[in-house]
Amino acid sequence: MxxxxxxxxxxxxxxxxxxxxxxxxxxxxxxxxxxxxxxxxxxxxxxxxxxxxxxxxxxxxxxxxxxxxxxxxxxxxxxxxxxxxxxxxxxxxxxxxxxxxxxxxxxxxxxxxxxxxxxxxxxxxxxxxxxxxxxxxxxxxxxxxxLSCAGLTAWFALFELGRVKPGQRVLVHGTGGVALFGLQLAKAAGAEVFVVSGSDDKLARAMALGAAHGVNRKTQDWVQEVHRLTADAGVDHILETVGGDHLGRSVEALALRGAIYLIGVLEGFTVSSPAAALSLKMATISGVSVGHRRALEDLVTAVDRLGLKxxxxxxxxxxxxxxxxxxxxxxxxxxxxxxxxxxxxxx
Amino acid sequence: MxxxxxxxxxxxxxxxxxxxxxxxxxxxxxxxxxxxxxxxxxxxxxxxxxxxxxxxxxxxxxxxxxxxxxxxxxxxxxxxxxxxxxxxxxxxxxxxxxxxxxxxxxxxxxxxxxxxxxxxxxxxxxxxxxxxxxxxxxxxxxxxxxLSCAGLTAWFALFELGRVKPGQRVLVHGTGGVALFGLQLAKAAGAEVFVVSGSDDKLARAMALGAAHGVNRKTQDWVQEVHRLTADAGVDHILETVGGDHLGRSVEALALRGAIYLIGVLEGFTVSSPAAALSLKMATISGVSVGHRRALEDLVTAVDRLGLKxxxxxxxxxxxxxxxxxxxxxxxxxxxxxxxxxxxxxx
Amino acid sequence: MxxxxxxxxxxxxxxxxxxxxxxxxxxxxxxxxxxxxxxxxxxxxxxxxxxxxxxxxxxxxxxxxxxxxxxxxxxxxxxxxxxxxxxxxxxxxxxxxxxxxxxxxxxxxxxxxxxxxxxxxxxxxxxxxxxxxxxxxxxxxxxxxxLSCAGLTAWFALFELGRVKPGQRVLVHGTGGVALFGLQLAKAAGAEVFVVSGSDDKLARAMALGAAHGVNRKTQDWVQEVHRLTADAGVDHILETVGGDHLGRSVEALALRGAIYLIGVLEGFTVSSPAAALSLKMATISGVSVGHRRALEDLVTAVDRLGLKxxxxxxxxxxxxxxxxxxxxxxxxxxxxxxxxxxxxxx
Amino acid sequence: MxxxxxxxxxxxxxxxxxxxxxxxxxxxxxxxxxxxxxxxxxxxxxxxxxxxxxxxxxxxxxxxxxxxxxxxxxxxxxxxxxxxxxxxxxxxxxxxxxxxxxxxxxxxxxxxxxxxxxxxxxxxxxxxxxxxxxxxxxxxxxxxxxLSCAGLTAWFALFELGRVKPGQRVLVHGTGGVALFGLQLAKAAGAEVFVVSGSDDKLARAMALGAAHGVNRKTQDWVQEVHRLTADAGVDHILETVGGDHLGRSVEALALRGAIYLIGVLEGFTVSSPAAALSLKMATISGVSVGHRRALEDLVTAVDRLGLKxxxxxxxxxxxxxxxxxxxxxxxxxxxxxxxxxxxxxx
Missing domain, CATH: 3.90.180.10 (Medium-chain alcohol dehydrogenases, catalytic domain)
Structure with missing residues (x-):
């Protein structure tokens, strides 16, 4: 050496x-x-x-x-x-x-x-x-x-801050590392997963990974499409990785008493949302900054037991x-x- | 009759x-x-x-x-x-x-x-x-x-959505009905209460009701004053009744892993906050729209047992x-x- | 008519x-x-x-x-x-x-x-x-x-009282209605499921339903076998449907900070456990008596979305x-x- | 030196x-x-x-x-x-x-x-x-x-494992260190406190510390007295420091959906309870073994802010x-x- x-x-x-x-x-x-x-x-x-x-x-x-x-x-x-x-x-x-x-x-x-x-x-x-x-x-x-950053961020949002249950609806934006971990982990927890992307090709690949619904934000109003797909019930959990006034659109897509996890929008930008929808839905927005070591150990264990790749x-x-x-x-x-x-x- | x-x-x-x-x-x-x-x-x-x-x-x-x-x-x-x-x-x-x-x-x-x-x-x-x-x-x-609206709103935020513990810090804005219920209930739960108001007279009356600290937002930068009073630790719970970009100031005043309850800003206005502070603090913002009947019954019981007026x-x-x-x-x-x-x- | x-x-x-x-x-x-x-x-x-x-x-x-x-x-x-x-x-x-x-x-x-x-x-x-x-x-x-009774009981224990996460270990006793719902629902939530039974045939059928481990309590000391299979870590959640001093054995099989759901032992019998293990493991025992209507609606939704039979x-x-x-x-x-x-x- | x-x-x-x-x-x-x-x-x-x-x-x-x-x-x-x-x-x-x-x-x-x-x-x-x-x-x-052991044990039970709210009822057994911390902390959190003791003198001193009700277990059936004092509603939280089949009596005194914290019964003895009451009340029994360091820091902070002695x-x-x-x-x-x-x- x-x-x-x-x-x-x-x-x-x-x-x-x-x-x-x-x-x-x-x-x-x-x-x-x-x-x-x-x-x-x-x-x-x-x-x-x-x-x-x-x-x-x-x-x-x-x-x-x-x-x-x-x-x-x-x-x-x-x-x-x-x-x-x-x-x-x-x-x-x-x-x-x-x-x-x-x-x-x-x-x-x-x-x-x-x-x-x-x-x-x-x-x-x-x-x-x-x-x-x-x-x-x-x-x-x-x-x-x-797993250290992208995996732990999705895990910490959905299972430490959140409490995803089988049959609930989880929405992820895009197909970056956090979003795809969110898709795979939520699916493994029995959730129905929605993916929003600007590419039909990526949506098809997300469906192959287990997403139930793909929404093309370039060809559709994604919020209205989520309302339509859920018969106006909305989705229970959203991994919000866009920021700005996109947060407000996620609030619109959210179910009553739903949760948004605001992830890594670290440019110092401002996020915003209509106040009335936040209050009337009794929605929760939680800031996420990766996660603690015990959760990382839990994630490693879960990945091994689930066979998640x-x-x-x-x-x-x-x-x-x-x-x-x-x-x-x-x-x-x-x-x-x-x-x-x-x-x-x-x- | x-x-x-x-x-x-x-x-x-x-x-x-x-x-x-x-x-x-x-x-x-x-x-x-x-x-x-x-x-x-x-x-x-x-x-x-x-x-x-x-x-x-x-x-x-x-x-x-x-x-x-x-x-x-x-x-x-x-x-x-x-x-x-x-x-x-x-x-x-x-x-x-x-x-x-x-x-x-x-x-x-x-x-x-x-x-x-x-x-x-x-x-x-x-x-x-x-x-x-x-x-x-x-x-x-x-x-x-x-109790039906103002009392239940403060109770539901602090004890159903939130989990105020003895020794934690709770901040309320102003001296309206929800804010004063928040003050009295948080105090009864063993919290240290901060009140922000534009009137020294009202602050004095809030102190008489049990607040530990009064901050005059007209004569001080209230966020900096909260930082100073808490040795930069911030406050654990905030009843946010103002809305708009005031939400962002509340996020600044918040402790790590703190919670903001966004109450009754029903004019359709937009609320906004710096994204980085929300994520790095792993803060939670919860919309509140009064509360359920069992919580109202709990509040009536608590008021009677505490002798709260x-x-x-x-x-x-x-x-x-x-x-x-x-x-x-x-x-x-x-x-x-x-x-x-x-x-x-x-x- | x-x-x-x-x-x-x-x-x-x-x-x-x-x-x-x-x-x-x-x-x-x-x-x-x-x-x-x-x-x-x-x-x-x-x-x-x-x-x-x-x-x-x-x-x-x-x-x-x-x-x-x-x-x-x-x-x-x-x-x-x-x-x-x-x-x-x-x-x-x-x-x-x-x-x-x-x-x-x-x-x-x-x-x-x-x-x-x-x-x-x-x-x-x-x-x-x-x-x-x-x-x-x-x-x-x-x-x-x-779903009305057996399904809801297992669901309420694991997802309302408990908080099963992907990768955690869930153990069920026997192959009755509640136990098999517990197996299927825990599996759907990403858990690793252990089944304890006195019949190798039933264990084989439970494995076919998704259980990871079957333990024959007639041919093995089931607690020791659970310790062995988990490298002494124990299991995180147990649906306890036997009662009596069997509760104490479930406490022995439990992981630190694990949870036992005590279900429907309605004969008026006494349940018992060693006190030291309960305290040192900081275990939780929760009585379960079926569940509320909203949880039944959630279960119906989950069953439909998961395709669980x-x-x-x-x-x-x-x-x-x-x-x-x-x-x-x-x-x-x-x-x-x-x-x-x-x-x-x-x- | x-x-x-x-x-x-x-x-x-x-x-x-x-x-x-x-x-x-x-x-x-x-x-x-x-x-x-x-x-x-x-x-x-x-x-x-x-x-x-x-x-x-x-x-x-x-x-x-x-x-x-x-x-x-x-x-x-x-x-x-x-x-x-x-x-x-x-x-x-x-x-x-x-x-x-x-x-x-x-x-x-x-x-x-x-x-x-x-x-x-x-x-x-x-x-x-x-x-x-x-x-x-x-x-x-x-x-x-x-604070290191008795104080932290009571704190950890009531505020980390439990979630005592203002107006709830908390019962402690005896007047040892954990019980009196339980009394003082629960009172500071707005609870109505019950103390069970075999000494009228100690009960009087406990009332002076803030207990609302003292029950002499030598002159009364303490469970029946708790039922009477609460109009059959029972108490929401019990610090159980006795063990054995006394646990079962605490379950009888407990309110529906109440919680018992089983503390430090480290002699290896067995605890027991009627199964039906545990299930029908959907009660929770949590083993307690003191607590973690962050909770000890929280307790020190709370003691200082509350002025608790x-x-x-x-x-x-x-x-x-x-x-x-x-x-x-x-x-x-x-x-x-x-x-x-x-x-x-x-x-």
Whole structure:
């Protein structure tokens, strides 16, 4: 094992400051584990972080991305949570183990890997052992890497904040990573799933994944179509990933006493809704910011027991990060993943 | 007992169409009770209904108002829920007994007394026995009449939708009926209560009722003051009765994982909030539209056991309805009530 | 339509007092509907009621059984909840619509059809329209009749009292009606289901219905086997239908923070458990007594959307009631149903 | 500061093996804090541990007791959770921070201080910083020490497992530490509190603390008296600290849909109840084993904001431990506390 490794990092904000560099391979300190990266799943938020910094006070060199699957190759003193050889995934919000997040109301925290904390686009990462959980035993590397952020967000909304019951109706917007996890998980919980998309082709693929209804928002007024399909009853749960005044349209599509999960609209934009519909429906809107570690462990367990397979749009090689980031803009169907060849460093 | 009675009604929408008329006293049909009115509590919504109709397809002559306390004077066949002589109050949403409201997502219902259903500004009312609950035994008539709408709204938000625990922080806006019930009920549940108002005098009176902190929104940035008073922790529950982009300010003042109850902003206005704060705080916004009958029964029980006394701003006589409606505009401190003299008809 | 009908009734407690008699067909009063019976599902409790009266102050002639599917053939004045021709099922606890049941702590109520209220083993029944809900559109008559009691009990335990999530473990005892509904509903919600039975044949049939694990309690210590199968983690939810000190064994098999639903052990027997395991596991034991009407409507909806088919052990003709009751003792696999021929009366 | 300190410890199970010894004062390792003890609150369970070992595989010398308030006097490397001088209390279950406890279903864990983990009857303790929370600012030392176990148990039952609302009825058995915290906290949450005791004198003192009703179980059938006092409605929440078939009596006293919290009956005894009452009332029995750290922090906050003062039965000096243990048997009214003189070591 050489003592160097390759790592994507930036010395300032901006796509043009992103480069692949050889750096010293870290050595695990007390309580830490050294993990050899096998795959990294990208989120749209990674692209925003690279291009804008998202208002966070980053330290440079900055390594982007948060979702990793890898193999434990060494442990520091007192680090007994994992054995060498264990396959692990990262937890997005490393200090939030369970229950309630805590922090300032004046400056609510966005304490995630690849943000306030270091990122994972590196051949090895060396973090506190508490920042990892066991990877799913039934998924390959690319699939396993997708649970940390997109998978957990959908799970946390539907089963920690929400309480989806068999026979209820769940609606997802688009076919990105969170939406497709929402589709698959809601279907596994016995729900009737509605997908709204601008592409008939994607709708057909969503139906093949188990959606009961596909609504093309370009050829139909999607809210009216939801009313029609449900005989005016509306849908019980909506994963709202669009934001702005689209929130108000989701409120219109919602059933009485329904719930909307407002996910990751982190551009600082404003969301809005008609007040009367919110009150008269006694609707609930819950902000979602990924989820806690125990829920991630529950998700891994559920995925293994259900045999659920996350949807991968496309895999890229470690040195194809720029192409992968470009692809994020093109409305993928599922997740985009960077896979590391087993002998990448020696290349 | 003569067979006539006096009743406020309108033959069309508009303050100028409101008049006090002598009409036939109704006779209870199967399952109905005839109730002699003792007091009627007014809500701002009654004024809106009179002046605008609020978009509801009213039938005329229309009798306004929803919150009544009275005495059962006769029962129809099969009406055994109450005995003659029982003192009862109306339930705002007469068909919603418990659990979830139901209805159309396309046209969410606003099925209340003094709206879709008949109102109560009448010497006698004759409704289905299921539309009433036993009045509080520890309150006088004016006080007892205030639980049906303002009291139940605050109770339903804090204890059915929310789960206020001792030591948590609850914030109310202003000193209207819902806000003062929120103050008193949250205090009774062991919460630390914040009141935001534009009047130092009203803040002093709110403190006397048990509020821990009063914030003058005219002389301070109320959100910053809440941050300061809570060492940036924010407040756990907010009764949001203002609407518009004020919702966003409430989100700013909210603690992580806090809850906002959006109450009765029924003008069709839009509410808005920064998306990032909602997501990062994992805040919940719940629309509130009064509450179900079992909760009203719970509230009556709680008021009696706690010895809680609703705050009455001012009482008016039955023929002073116009003055009472005018007074609703003047920022009352608590509820405005119409009291009926015991021998009013004979006057 | 003749004005007579056949009806099973008793003039005193005891199997030998049960007879099939011709009686006057009722005429619906205000708010009532007349329903022509298509099928009646039997519960073990019906047999106990016939043989022991279960301590209830019955009025005679007493008609047993509670679970009916039939067709509305006439409506009384004001009965607009259903149209003539609608297929409906009975609700077991006719006055419990939603939320909390109410009643005396000193003498908790057992207010069900075929008990305090009249039963349904009759060619026609005439009840308040509120005692029925729409039958499932996707089930045949025998299947549709099984939701009222066995189906609702399992549903209410798992999804109203409990909160089964995908990937959790659910255990059912035996293969009676409630247990098999529990199996099918938990499976539909994404759970991993364990079945405990004394018959390998029944276990094989339960696996075919979707159970992940079958444990033969005659050839194994079922608790130890559950520990082994779960690597000592235990199961998250148990439908406990045995009672006595078997409850304590279920507590042993339970995961930390797990839930046991204690169902219908109505013989007045005592249940017991080791106290230490209950406390240290922070386990919850919830008594279940069927469920409310809104949950029955939710179950019907879920069954239709999931395509779930209740398991029928055997159907009997209307005049074979004695044989059907005998069959209840023989450890059926699923439900026992009485089906009425379309022209039975004329026979 | 000398390097020795006094400590109560045992070299084997049994009261006669308990002695006060001079030992080396520990030095905080990485992540640890050294805390100078100010007071230690005793629980009945400490006495059982000393006399029986409670089936736990203890390591000797064994230091008993779990509930400490003290001052941080030194911190190890990386221990930044507290500053020197901070006043802190111990958390009973040191690894349970929030959410669900985890562990084996076959051998449910009892991982507490003064048991599996070291105890606190020592002039100084040296533990991981995560095992402490900030002490209440409004309580003196003796009072502050009582929150860790008795206070948290009552809080966790009523506000984490349960959901006490204003106006509900809460019943506590006896006047021990958990019962009196239950009384005070339930009262602070707006509940109507019932106390059952065998002493009129203690009942009078409980009424003075805010109980609405005292029932003498020696002169009355307490269940019938509860039925009478509640007009047969029963009580909504019961802290059950007796166990055995007393659980069944609590079920009889319970309201429909009520909740019993089964607390700390750790002798391995069996609890039992009539099955029919449990099912028909749809009652819930929840095992309680103290609580998690976030709830302890919430309790400290609530105590400070409410101005609640825990009830101390009697304080003893550090060298009076034997007398204090004897006093535990004598039905104290509130907590028994060992207070350390400021200069005890030098004595």
């Amino acid at each position: 050489s003592s160097a490794m390759m790592q994507w990092s930036m010395d300032a904000i901006g796509r043009d400051r992103l480069g692949l560099h050889s750096v010293e391979r870290p050595v695990p300190g007390p309580g830490q584990v050294l993990v050899r990266t096998r795959a990294v799943s990208l989120n749209y938020r990674d692209k925003m972080m690279i291009e804008t910094g998202m208002g966070i006070d980053l330290s440079f060199p900055f390594v982007p991305a948060s979702d990793l699957v890898g193999t434990v190759v060494a442990s520091g003193t007192g680090a007994e949570r994992f054995a060498v050889g264990d396959r692990v995934i990262t937890h997005f919000s490393p200090h939030w183990r369970e229950g309630w997040p805590s922090g300032s109301a004046a400056q609510p925290p966005y304490n995630s890997l690849g943000g306030v904390y270091p990122g994972v686009l590196s051949e090895y990462v060396c973090f506190d052992q508490e920042w990892f959980v066991q990877a799913s035993a039934t998924l390959d590397d690319a699939q396993a890497s997708t 996350p949807v991968i749009d496309r895999c890229f090689a470690f040195d194809e990060l720029p192409q992968a980031l470009d692809h994020l803009n093109q409305g993928p169907f599922g997740k985009i993943v960077i896979e590391l060849a087993k002998d990448w460093t020696s290349a | 003569s067979s006539a009675m006096m009743q406020w009604s309108m033959d069309a929408i508009g303050r100028d169409r409101l008049g006090l008329h002598s009409v036939e006293r109704p006779v209870p049909g199967p399952g109905q009770v005839l109730v002699r009115t003792r007091a009627v509590s007014l809500n701002y919504r009654d004024k809106m209904m009179i002046e605008t109709g609020m978009g509801i397809d009213l039938s005329f002559p229309f009798v306004p108002a929803s919150d009544l306390v009275g005495t059962v004077v006769a029962s129809g066949t099969g009406a055994e829920r109450f005995a003659v002589g029982d003192r009862v109050i109306t339930h705002f949403s007469p068909h919603w007994r418990e659990g979830w409201p139901s209805g159309s997502a396309a046209q969410p219902p606003y099925n209340s007394l003094g709206g879709v259903y008949p109102g109560v500004l009448s010497e006698y009312v004759c409704f289905d026995q299921e539309w009433f609950v036993q009045a509080s035994a520890t309150l006088d008539d004016a006080q007892a009449s205030t 609703p705050v009455i701003d001012r009482c008016f006589a039955f023929d002073e309805l116009p003055q009472a409606l005018d007074h609703l505009n003047q920022g009352p401190f608590g509820k405005i009530v119409i009291e009926l003299a015991k021998d009013w008809t004979s006057a | 003749s004005s007579a009908m056949m009806q099973w009734s008793m003039d005193a407690i005891g199997r030998d007092r049960l007879g099939l008699h011709s009686v006057e067909r009722p005429v619906p009063g205000p708010g009532q509907v007349l329903v022509r019976t298509r099928a009646v599902s039997l519960n073990y409790r019906d047999k106990m009621m016939i043989e022991t009266g279960m301590g209830i102050d019955l009025s005679f002639p007493f008609v047993p059984a509670s679970d009916l599917v039939g067709t509305v053939v006439a409506s009384g004045t004001g009965a607009e909840r259903f149209a003539v021709g609608d297929r409906v099922i009975t609700h077991f606890s006719p006055h419990w619509r939603e939320g909390w049941p109410s009643g005396s702590a000193a003498q908790p109520p057992y207010n069900s059809l075929g008990g305090v209220y009249p039963g349904v083993l009759s060619e026609y029944v005439c009840f308040d329209q509120e005692w029925f809900v729409q039958a499932s559109a996707t089930l045949d008559d025998a299947q549709a009749s099984t 209740p398991v029928i052990d055997r159907c009997f003709a209307f005049d074979e009631l004695p044989q059907a009751l005998d069959h209840l003792n023989q450890g059926p696999f699923g439900k026992i149903v009485i089906e009425l021929a379309k022209d039975w009366t004329s026979a | 000398s390097s020795a300190m006094m400590q109560w410890s045992m070299d084997a199970i049994g009261r006669d093996r308990l002695g006060l010894h001079s030992v080396e004062r520990p030095v905080p390792g990485p992540g640890q804090v050294l805390v100078r003890t100010r007071a230690v609150s005793l629980n009945y369970r400490d006495k059982m541990m000393i006399e029986t070992g409670m089936g736990i595989d203890l390591s000797f010398p064994f230091v008993p007791a779990s509930d400490l308030v003290g001052t941080v006097v030194a911190s190890g490397t990386g221990a930044e959770r507290f500053a020197v001088g901070d006043r802190v209390i111990t958390h009973f279950s040191p690894h349970w921070r929030e959410g669900w406890p985890s562990g084996s279903a076959a051998q449910p864990p009892y991982n507490s201080l003064g048991g599996v983990y070291p105890g606190v009857l020592s002039e100084y303790v040296c533990f991981d910083q995560e095992w402490f929370v900030q002490a209440s600012a409004t309580l003196d030392d003796a009072q502050a020490s009582t 825990p009830v101390i039965d009697r304080c003893f000096a550090f060298d009076e431990l034997p007398q204090a243990l004897d006093h535990l048997n004598q039905g104290p009214f509130g907590k028994i506390v060992i207070e350390l003189a400021k200069d005890w070591t030098s004595a």
